[in-house]
Amino acid sequence: MAGGSGALLKDEVDIVIPTIRSLDFLEMWRPFFQPYHLIIIQDGDPSKIIKVPEGFDYEFYNRNDIDRILGPKASCISFLEAACRCFAFLISKKKYIFTIDDDCFVAKDPSGKEINVIEQHLKNLLTPSTPHFFNTLYDPYREGADFVRGYPFSLREGSPTAVSHGLWLNIPDYDAPTQLVKPRERNTRYVDAVVTIPKKALYPMCSMNLAFDRELIGPAMYFGIFGHGQPIGRYDDMFAGWCSKVICDHLGFGVKTGLPYLWHSKASNPFINLKKEYNGIFWQEEAIPFFQSVILPKDCTTAQLCYLELAKQVKDKLSKIDPYFSKLADAMVTWIEAWEEFNPAPAGEEDVDFAKLSIAKAAGK
Amino acid sequence: MAGGSGALLKDEVDIVIPTIRSLDFLEMWRPFFQPYHLIIIQDGDPSKIIKVPEGFDYEFYNRNDIDRILGPKASCISFLEAACRCFAFLISKKKYIFTIDDDCFVAKDPSGKEINVIEQHLKNLLTPSTPHFFNTLYDPYREGADFVRGYPFSLREGSPTAVSHGLWLNIPDYDAPTQLVKPRERNTRYVDAVVTIPKKALYPMCSMNLAFDRELIGPAMYFGIFGHGQPIGRYDDMFAGWCSKVICDHLGFGVKTGLPYLWHSKASNPFINLKKEYNGIFWQEEAIPFFQSVILPKDCTTAQLCYLELAKQVKDKLSKIDPYFSKLADAMVTWIEAWEEFNPAPAGEEDVDFAKLSIAKAAGK
Numbered sequence: 001m002a003g004g005s006g007a008l009l010k011d012e013v014d015i016v017i018p019t020i021r022s023l024d025f026l027e028m029w030r031p032f033f034q035p036y037h038l039i040i041i042q043d044g045d046p047s048k049i050i051k052v053p054e055g056f057d058y059e060f061y062n063r064n065d066i067d068r069i070l071g072p073k074a075s076c077i078s079f080l081e082a083a084c085r086c087f088a089f090l091i092s093k094k095k096y097i098f099t100i101d102d103d104c105f106v107a108k109d110p111s112g113k114e115i116n117v118i119e120q121h122l123k124n125l126l127t128p129s130t131p132h133f134f135n136t137l138y139d140p141y142r143e144g145a146d147f148v149r150g151y152p153f154s155l156r157e158g159s160p161t162a163v164s165h166g167l168w169l170n171i172p173d174y175d176a177p178t179q180l181v182k183p184r185e186r187n188t189r190y191v192d193a194v195v196t197i198p199k200k201a202l203y204p205m206c207s208m209n210l211a212f213d214r215e216l217i218g219p220a221m222y223f224g225i226f227g228h229g230q231p232i233g234r235y236d237d238m239f240a241g242w243c244s245k246v247i248c249d250h251l252g253f254g255v256k257t258g259l260p261y262l263w264h265s266k267a268s269n270p271f272i273n274l275k276k277e278y279n280g281i282f283w284q285e286e287a288i289p290f291f292q293s294v295i296l297p298k299d300c301t302t303a304q305l306c307y308l309e310l311a312k313q314v315k316d317k318l319s320k321i322d323p324y325f326s327k328l329a330d331a332m333v334t335w336i337e338a339w340e341e342f343n344p345a346p347a348g349e350e351d352v353d354f355a356k357l358s359i360a361k362a363a364g365k
Numbered sequence: 366m367a368g369g370s371g372a373l374l375k376d377e378v379d380i381v382i383p384t385i386r387s388l389d390f391l392e393m394w395r396p397f398f399q400p401y402h403l404i405i406i407q408d409g410d411p412s413k414i415i416k417v418p419e420g421f422d423y424e425f426y427n428r429n430d431i432d433r434i435l436g437p438k439a440s441c442i443s444f445l446e447a448a449c450r451c452f453a454f455l456i457s458k459k460k461y462i463f464t465i466d467d468d469c470f471v472a473k474d475p476s477g478k479e480i481n482v483i484e485q486h487l488k489n490l491l492t493p494s495t496p497h498f499f500n501t502l503y504d505p506y507r508e509g510a511d512f513v514r515g516y517p518f519s520l521r522e523g524s525p526t527a528v529s530h531g532l533w534l535n536i537p538d539y540d541a542p543t544q545l546v547k548p549r550e551r552n553t554r555y556v557d558a559v560v561t562i563p564k565k566a567l568y569p570m571c572s573m574n575l576a577f578d579r580e581l582i583g584p585a586m587y588f589g590i591f592g593h594g595q596p597i598g599r600y601d602d603m604f605a606g607w608c609s610k611v612i613c614d615h616l617g618f619g620v621k622t623g624l625p626y627l628w629h630s631k632a633s634n635p636f637i638n639l640k641k642e643y644n645g646i647f648w649q650e651e652a653i654p655f656f657q658s659v660i661l662p663k664d665c666t667t668a669q670l671c672y673l674e675l676a677k678q679v680k681d682k683l684s685k686i687d688p689y690f691s692k693l694a695d696a697m698v699t700w701i702e703a704w705e706e707f708n709p710a711p712a713g714e715e716d717v718d719f720a721k722l723s724i725a726k727a728a729g730k
Contacts (some may be wrong), residue, residue, distance in 0.1 A: 006404075060519075072402070093470070120483050133566070133567055133568070133569075134562050134566050134567065134568035134622075135568075136530065136532060136568055136569060136571070136622050137532070137537060137552065138556060144550070144551075144552070144553060144554060145537075145552075145554065146537070146539065146543055146547065148537065148539060148540075148541065148569050149538045149540040149543075149569060149571065149599070149603070149642075150540070150569030150570075150571070150600070150603040150606070150649070151538055151540075151569055152649055152650055152653050153646060153650070154650050157672075165501065165502060167502070168412060172502060172511070172513065173508075173513050173514045174511065174512075174513060174514055175513075175514040175515070175516075177518075178511055178512065179512075182511065185509070185511065187502065187509070187510075188509060189510065189557055190551060190557070191503060191556060191558040192554055192555070192556050192557070193554075193556040193558055195498050195560065197563070198562070198563045198565070198566035199565075199566070199568065200563070200564075200565045200566070201498070201499050201563035201564070201565070202498055202499065203498070203499035203501055204498075204500075204501060204513050204514060205514055205515075205517030206501070206513065206514065206515070217711065233516070234514070237515075238514070241515070257499075259500050266586075277514075284515070284517055285517055285518070285519050288498070288517050309463075333472050353427040358384070362507075
């Protein structure tokens with residue numbers, strides 16, 4: 001089912017690509033991506049021309065477009081950071097998002113076959129997850145696998161899968177200190193598994209190779225304010241991972257990690273990375289225990305409501321680390337305001353009433 | 366390092382084998398098991414002679430031996446059920462236990478090399494676990510792997526590993542209903558991974574291919590009263606898995622699952638299995654939520670104390686399902702009494718004072 005008109009759910013997926021350089025990497029993905037729609041977000045100087053290879057169906061946005069479309073709410077979208085990709089999550093009209101970095105290429109499985117990442121991500125998302133009990137033979141919904149002896153029968157229907165986190169062969173996704181210490185380490189291990197990350201466990205979500213169900217968890221896939229003008233970078237996807245996992249746990253959705261692999265071609269500069277990550281390395285030591293212990297009230301029944309509550313708690317509990325977290329919490333609220341604007345509730349359902357909620361940004365300022 | 370005098374930690378491991386039939390399977394394991402000491406427990410009629418192939422260093426116990434050695438406390442050891450293997454855990458003097466079923470053979474990895482199960486289990490046990498945060502590149506302590514970006518640095522020392530749960534190629538460990546529905550399913554997927562099961566997540570622990578650190582978690586590796594004379598079978602390892610995971614979580618120890626694989630040669634009879642499992646299929650629907658929500662008090666600082674507390678809670682909370690759980694709770698206390706007898710606390714440390722504890726069996730009878 002590699003590409004062509006037989007591409008799986010071709011009208012229900014947007015491929016989101018943030019880029020600062022060229023899009024030549026798309027040539028290698030042509031058989032897999034051409035049937036789908038792309039949303040390309042230019043990360044950085046909007047006067048620089050980025051050429052999209054011919055034959056792809058795409059929308060393209062630069063910083064000027066984002067400012068024009070979102071107006072004052074554009075402040076919640078990062079500049080000079082791949083975090084800008086979340087603008088595409090906001091304006092997409094599709095059910096599924098697949099996002100990839102522009103230094104990632106098609107990987108091969110151990111039999112030498114090129115891996116169709118989108119197909120595997122969709123398989124992960126279209127089958128349930130098992131967050132309430134660990135299955136030792138991994139994803140029980142894969143062909144040739146099932147629930148093992150002792151798995152409660154009442155849990156075998158599983159939970160809706162909201163996130164599919166894929167992995168990387170060649171250059172692993174290491175932080176700056178590990179890059180510095182192990183400059184030559186390459187990931188050569190192809191692990192033929194998909195695992196549901198159990199409820200209450202957090203994980204480092206990397207956006208290099210990530211898919212999710214926008215309808216289930218889109219509002220929680222906010223990549224924060226990082227990069228230019230901020231005291232921290234390279235934590236955009238981590239932040240989105242903490243928030244989305246906590247909200248998936250609360251709403252009863254599952255998160256899978258493992259297959260599919262792609263080929264990550266080059267390591268970013270560890271010295272630059274260290275500068276960006278520096279504060280995050282400290283701050284995550286307090287932020288992660290906070291996210292591990294967050295409790296969302298029962299009346300948070302949608303991802304939007306959960307997210308606004310989380311914004312409030314981030315402001316209350318993390319601002320003491322650094323005033324940055326207060327700004328971040330405000331941006332989280334702006335993000336949901338923008339989400340509501342571009343994704344109005346279907347007829348018969350109510351939009352979030354910001355006036356009614358005590359989480360208005362001004363209150364905390 | 367396959368076998369021979371170079372065998373890893375050969376004086377610190379006991380291999381525990383329950384058997385009802387013949388031990389011919391040992392021939393295939395000779396290069397791997399011969400350097401180690403075996404404890405063989407005869408499961409069933411003690412008048413039946415079981416021949417141990419020549420050249421192995423072993424102890425052998427049948428039911429008469431167990432009755433003689435444990436006296437009245439022998440009531441806590443199951444009869445006509447592989448659960449009898451836990452007698453060996455009790456009397457072993459070694460730090461590590463590896464236990465295996467007699468219908469399991471040496472498997473090969475994808476390169477065709479025979480897998481040294483003991484070596485891999487020991488690697489799992491000798492390196493830390495990561496129960497507090499999920500690492501997406503699996504066991505970060507394996508060669509060629511590490512912690513990924515976003516993994517908190519304060520958690521990279523990891524936790525002591527108490528349990529290593531191995532998997533099975535060929536016949537998967539399915540319950541009777543799944544066996545009946547999928548009689549031809551075989552596990553052919555070799556997943557090259559070791560995963561720490563996160564804190565607070567339970568899993569179905571199978572004893573076909575299991576290793577653990579007796580010093581850390583031995584007292585919680587009780588296989589209960591199942592099989593002959595009991596209303597339930599084939600839940601001995603599941604029960605030990607629930608108890609040991611809850612106690613590992615409380616004491617800060619880790620549980621790993623994944624490699625090593627062995628070759629499980631034949632499926633047991635699904636009709637007989639259904640009869641044994643029948644009650645368990647119902648009861649686990651209440652027992653598992655109980656174990657998922659168990660809280661152990663802070664003063665439970667050893668596996669023994671945790672286990673006695675758990676026995677008390679099992680009696681309090683699960684006896685309403687069936688009087689069987691009250692008997693099981695009593696047997697749990699007997700087990701710890703026997704454990705203390707055979708594993709006295711080192712000089713300077715105190716034994717459990719049963720008289721002081723309010724969990725004496727009589728109290729609940």
